[in-house]
Amino acid sequence: MGTAEIIIKIVLVVIVFAISLVIAMYSTYAERKIAAFLQDRVGPNRAGPWGILQPLADGGKMFLKEEIIPTNANTFLFIAGPSLAIMTACIGSAVIPWGQKLTIGSYTFDLQIADINVGILYIFGVVSLGVYGIMIGGWASNNKYSLLGAIRAASQNISYEIAMGLSIIALLMTTGTLSLGHIAAQQHGFWNGHYFSWNVFSQPLGFLIFLVCAFAETNRSPFDLPECETELVGGYHTEYSSMKLGFYLFAEYINMFVSSAVMATLYFGGYNFPFMDLIHSQNLVTILGTVFLFGKVFLFIFFFMWVRWTIPRFRYDQLMDLGWKVLIPLAIANIIITGVVMQFIK
Amino acid sequence: MSTFYFIAFLSIFFSILVITARNPVHSILYLILTFFTFTIHYILMNAQFLAIVNFIVYMGAILVLFLYTLMLINLNKESEPRKSNLVKIAGFIGGACFLITIVAALKAFKMSDSVVTQNNDLGLVKNLGKILFNEFLLPFEISSVLLLSAMVGAVLLATKDPKAA
Incomplete structure (x- = not known):
């Protein structure tokens, strides 16, 4: 790997990191605007035109608020909790293919930071690690409500990880690779001559299971039991204030962005778009592909918010029933059906 | 090679912290770090x-x-059972005997030459799958049956006795 390549990778890392932070920031704004729209209100409209500077005002407020560490809390772990949460949220975006190859001058480079052979499993590992931030923070607060929130988060994540893994297995059977770069490349265009090339058309049930699990893994409503304010005051972040609370809330939005990008890549063709073969300039295709990928990601983020302001929260036993008694059997059935169909087609 | 020694040092360091940490939750957190260093070894x-x-x-x-x-059982110093000195001494002697046995056994081994793997790509998913489902199919299936029986056992223990209800 030459120096130029390393510099390109570093620049790419910085860009992806900055984009995820900006998108997470404006997701908070979008969330409030969409909530306002769905509830027939106006929403934030004071900071800047249409309230467009609201996220900056919120960020400034978070930074300047008083920082409180409870007397009997475990200081080190109390700080480690939100740090871990935001770190695990950020590292997931490293393996997502943001676009095809881009040529500038004599250099040709990939818009994917790391095309590792086990990309899907890497995402899966990062997701399973994400719960530690919540657990450690909830426990270190030394508060009963926080502890209950942390424990809820742990059991919820473990339960839904199983169904998520099983839904991915069916996808892997059809694609035959674990690399996200290859999976995105396989879904070239929209119609491959015989059938739709996007995976959602061959794996509709698998996508549905993955979507529900993604909601549960990001602790989004209707599965936001760890921070259920009607039962647990604030859940795992009851004791947090200032930017540490901000990190927890921010981590949730980054998680949402990364899981939207994963869903778009795995099931909705990633950077591919219909009629892409009609454009002959490779760079134009790449740039348009990236724009399309972000369009898909924004649609998913909008869907996350739409569901939050539409569907009431589950009860905890209903959540467990859905995970273990509905999603896991459905995912196993999906694997069997996929196997049988693949044998027949072959 | 220096990377290996550094990671190996970290593994041993964190595993010592696992057993010396006073707080059980800290001990688990060190165990997580230990497993993370194992992951690096595999890579x-x-x-x-x-x-x-x-x-x-x-x-x-x-x-x-x-x-x-x-976190649920919330172990701490107050609820930890006090052990008498006799138990501590017995534990120390037992552990020391075990250590001597291990050291002696290791000494009896000849230091082998550094292992030469025939195939560096053996750990990739494709090759591993092919080997597991061809050469080692029987042991693989038997271990899966073992896991299944453990799962059935756990479910049986967790469900309430129908007669008692």
């Missing part, structure tokens, strides 16, 4: 699948459950 050996499975299953699931249980 150094190009065993990608093993590395990522160790990451997902051990760090992401089993240790979360460990932490979960420890």
Whole structure:
């Protein structure tokens, strides 16, 4: 790997990191605007035109608020909790293919930071690690409500990880690779001559299971039991204030962005778009592909918010029933059906 | 090679912290770090699948459950049973005997030459799958039956006795 390549990778890392932070920031704004729209209100409209500077005002407020560490809390772990949460949220975006190859001058480079052979499993590992931030923070607060929130988060994540893994297995059977770069490349265009090339058309049930699990893994409503304010005051972040609370809330939005990008890549063709073969300039295709990928990601983020302001929260036993008694059997059935169909087609 | 020694030092360092930590929750957190260093070892050996499975299953699931249980029962110094000095001395002697046995056994071994793997790509998912489902099919299936029986046993223990209800 030459120096130029390393510099390109570093620049790419910085860009992806900055984009995820900006998108997470404006997701908070979008969330409030969409909530306002769905509830027939106006929403934030004071900071800047249409309230467009609201996220900056919120960020400034978070930074300047008083920082409180409870007397009997475990200081080190109390700080480690939100740090871990935001770190695990950020590292997931490293393996997502943001676009095809881009040529500038004599250099040709990939818009994917790391095309590792086990990309899907890497995402899966990062997701399973994400719960530690919540657990450690909830426990270190030394508060009963926080502890209950942390424990809820742990059991919820473990339960839904199983169904998520099983839904991915069916996808892997059809694609035959674990690399996200290859999976995105396989879904070239929209119609491959015989059938739709996007995976959602061959794996509709698998996508549905993955979507529900993604909601549960990001602790989004209707599965936001760890921070259920009607039962647990604030859940795992009851004791947090200032930017540490901000990190927890921010981590949730980054998680949402990364899981939207994963869903778009795995099931909705990633950077591919219909009629892409009609454009002959490779760079134009790449740039348009990236724009399309972000369009898909924004649609998913909008869907996350739409569901939050539409569907009431589950009860905890209903959540467990859905995970273990509905999603896991459905995912196993999906694997069997996929196997049988693949044998027949072959 | 220096990377290996550094990671090996970290593994041993964190595993010592696991047993010396006073607080059980800290001990689990050190165990998580220990497993993370194991993941790095696997990556150094190009065993990608093993590395990522160790990451997902051990760090992401089993240790979360460990932490979960420890948080629920909330062990601390007050509730920890006091051990008498006799038990401590007995434990020390037993441990020392075990250490001597291990050291003697290791000394009896000849230091082998550094292992030469025939195939560096053995740890990649494709090759590993092919080997597991061809050469080692029987042991693989038997171990899956073992896991299944453990699962059935756990479900049986967890469900209430129908007669008692």
